Amino acid sequence: METASLERTNLYDQQLKILRRIGEIMGLDGDIVESLSIPERVIQVKVQLKGDTIKTFIGWRSQHNSALGPYKGGIRFHPQVTKEEVIALSMIMTWKNSIMGLPFGGGKGGLRIDPSVLTLPETERVIREYVAQMYKYMGGDFDVPAPDLNTDGQIMAWAVDEYIRLTGKNDFSSFTGKPTELNGISTRSFSTGLGVAEVTKIYAEKFMGGIEGKRIAIHGFGNVGYNSAKFLQEMGGKVVAISDVNGGILDWNGLDVGKVKEFSDRYKTVKDFPAKQISNEELLTLDVDILIPASIEGVINAMNAHSVKAKLIVEGANGPISVKADEILKKRGVIIIPDIIANAGGVIGSYVEWANNKIGGIIEEEEVKRIIRNKMREAMGRVMKTTEKYESDYRTAAMINAVDRVVKSAKLRM
Ligand SMILES: NC(=O)c1ccc[n+]([C@@H]2O[C@H](COP(=O)([O-])OP(=O)(O)OC[C@H]3O[C@@H](n4cnc5c(N)ncnc54)[C@H](O)[C@@H]3O)[C@@H](O)[C@H]2O)c1
Incomplete structure (x- = not known):
């Protein structure tokens, strides 16, 4: 049986396999692939x-x-x-x-x-x-x-x-994610969620007729899950289901994310919030437009991938879809925005903090949010183009772009 923990121990092997596959698609020299694997x-x-x-x-x-x-x-x-x-x-x-x-x-x-x-x-x-x-x-x-x-x-x-x-x-630029009192940035707590919401909106605008009214399920209601839900609701999305480690809640008319957050802060769980009570497994297979796994790795796996009904999955968490599930979902035509783009809002925020510290700046919150949104839009633009060029899925396209930029800069420096 496929389990998340088994896959986790093989993370390095998995990464090597992915790199070799991308190298083949791009026609990269074997020496370059070997060098990038070390x-x-x-x-x-x-x-x-x-x-x-x-x-x-x-x-x-x-x-x-x-x-x-x-x-x-x-x-x-x-x-x-x-x-x-x-x-x-x-x-x-x-x-x-x-x-x-x-x-x-x-x-x-x-x-x-x-x-x-x-x-x-x-x-x-x-x-x-x-x-x-x-x-x-x-x-x-x-x-x-x-x-x-x-x-x-x-x-x-x-x-x-x-x-x-x-x-x-x-040198305050030596670490990021610092408190604001130590030259950190104020968006730290929500940069990742903002990025998740932004990529979801970008995809929905292009291929789903907009984010307004789209039914969204969120698996995991911590830093990433809550902030993704909050921003998506502000953008006009309809968050119908939310879960945490204890269980989930559902309201097809849309949940009030602010109220769920208040409840969850108070009782340390979303379970028993006044809405229909559902299990985590049920949440993952709801008939929604968009599913955002934002909890732990491997929650969508070979056991449940056949039952997922969402048309779009945005990986808020790292590695929430197992390798086998990824293949199953791809065959079924489900679009997946991969973690390396979807949850990169945090590292963009880190970049801003680093750059701000380097110049001794005092950057404003709105400017940080603007940079996160722009960087997300640029990356999605590049990846969308690559999906067309290579007729590939988003995960492959993201990796092609990523490896290409590293290889090109390394070659220029040789
Ligand atoms: N926080 C960030 O800025 C950030 C950035 C990039 C990636 N990530 C990734 O996003 C994921 C979530 O991170 P976070 O910071 O929001 O964590 P968190 O600890 O704040 O929240 C995790 C949430 O998932 C829930 N959960 C845990 N196990 C579960 C299970 N088996 N079933 C259902 N729900 C479960 C918890 O109850 C909680 O609501 C992780 O994979 C993390 O690596 C986080």
Whole structure:
């Protein structure tokens, strides 16, 4: 049986397969494909917390490709993170930054640690130690981490402070996702959701007669799910179903996203909100126009892909559709806007934060939103053209664009 966890362990293999397939479609030289499959640098760190006992943790930073600029990608804390996973994620960041037209390469960091067993002072010591081991390979001109799974603005604040302390340089561009008080940007909490809503609208305008009144189901109601729902509703979409880990709710006349959010803030779940109660499985197979998986990876898999009725799926989460499900949905003519575009609003926001810090700017929120929308529209334009040229799906077209830009810039530098 196909399971998400099994697929997750093979993330690096999957990425290599995808790269080879794209290389073949593009007619790329085998040497180039081989070169892109190997990260430029992988740094291993040993982080120790010394007290009555010594706790030792292992971590990595994979710097996959810098043809387009400094490495960029998050740092995650997770008890099961592996070196291969970090490398695969850094490759994905190379493609994501490339397709979005950002001046960044791809990087990713991971520390094998269970954050739930750490006290706050221990978390601070851990991230400071990670930076102390790594700072010679970091910085606004070299490698720019951001928050990821189980890391946040406070952790970035400690990280940037440690970096500044060790280097003596007030380089706030060395980390993004910082609190606004530390030269972060105010859109941080909703950049990704805004981007998801924007790509959905762009596609709907071109191929579905507009976003107004389109029935939308949202799987996952955290940062990405809530903000996607909020912006889509503001754009005129009809959010009919929402779920979280505890279950889902449905109202064919449209849910009031603001009210669902108030309920969910209060009761820590959307379950039991006054609407029809449905399961997560039911939500995924509702007869809606647009489905937005915004929870975890692999929720649409070989088991349920045949029953999905949405015409458009926008991947708010990373990897919500398994490889097998992707094939099934493609055959059935379902359009999928892939994660590397759909949820790139966050990294565009990170780019703005980095650029703003580099010039010592004081950028306004409306300007950040405008940049996120524009970058989404440009990327979708490029990908739509490529789908026509190669008669391909959006995931393939996005990868072709991403690899092409990296290869072209690498060749120019040779
Ligand atoms: N936050 C960002 O800026 C960002 C950027 C890019 C990609 N992503 C990806 O988007 C996804 C969601 O991230 P987030 O920041 O919104 O997370 P989050 O923790 O804020 O929210 C996750 C939501 O998914 C729900 N959920 C978890 N497991 C579920 C399950 N089995 N079935 C149904 N619902 C489930 C949770 O209840 C919660 O509502 C992740 O894949 C993440 O990697 C997030």
